[in-house]
Amino acid sequence: MTEPLSPSAEPLGERRIVDAALAVARRDGLDQVTMRGLARHFGVTTMAIHYHVPTREALLSLVVERVLGQVEAPPDGPWEDRLRAVHRRLSAAVSDCPGVADYLVDITRTRHGTRLADLATGILLDAGFDERTTVLAQATTQAYWVGYLKLAAGFQRRGGPPARHQTADDPQIYPALDRVALARSALDAETYLEFALDVIIAGFRGRRSAPGR
Structure with missing residues (x-):
């Protein structure tokens, strides 16, 4: 170097x-x-x-x-598929560059960040959300981008999620965390992403004001 x-x-x-x-x-x-x-x-x-x-x-x-300029707009299709595609493409672009996720908190700090915010907003409007709900849904989407990408970066540093709560001298201090430790150790960042996308999209569906296109 x-x-x-x-x-x-x-x-x-x-x-x-x-x-x-x-x-x-x-x-x-x-x-x-x-x-x-x-x-x-x-x-x-x-x-x-x-x-x-x-x-x-x-x-x-x-x-x-x-980095954000690498994220291309998804092809035409159902709004759910388009929103998933933006999430996945953003994750692929950002996951190998720790620290970029911090800039997504204020996504309009860069031109391509503004483009991505506009892209997500347009997908939600096409889905039939009214303007107010679109603003809230886009903010929720953006907050998830930041949280997920930081989670994924943490997985990369650690080599995966922790098997149990690392500060516990006795696992029984945190019995619930100990009970799910084996399941947690089998999960990777992509699994978290796909689960959260399912939850977010399912929640959004119930708040549309018109049929999606």
Whole structure:
């Protein structure tokens, strides 16, 4: 990661800086991306990085924008299938870049984040929700995106869900958690995703104001 820039290499610019920052974010997490570290990587001064990307916050936003830009709109079909497809595509794009989920709390901070919010909102409107219910349903969907993606990132760090409550000296202190420990150990992040999608969509169905398209 410390190979200096050679004279024949492509000139340093925003695209190369974001490429390098994204590689760091995928390997170590978004919070480990620093202007100083990128300067070492390219063999330049920190000021040279700032010349192309003015602040670290701007750089992180560009990385998030690159990740979210990978999420394509789903094909036409039932609204349930389209909403599932957005969830799955977002999960695939974000799951290998820890820290991006934090930006989904305020999803309109980037252009592609706004595009995804608009996409989910449009799917819900097509499903027949009135405007007020659409706003609430989209916020619920967004909150789930954040929670699920953080859960998935935790699974990656740990290699899976914990088999039991790790702080208990005696498992019987938490008998309910101990009772489900075996079942929990058999679950992966994808299973949590699919279960939650079933629950969310089932709950949404009962609040439509018109037949879905």
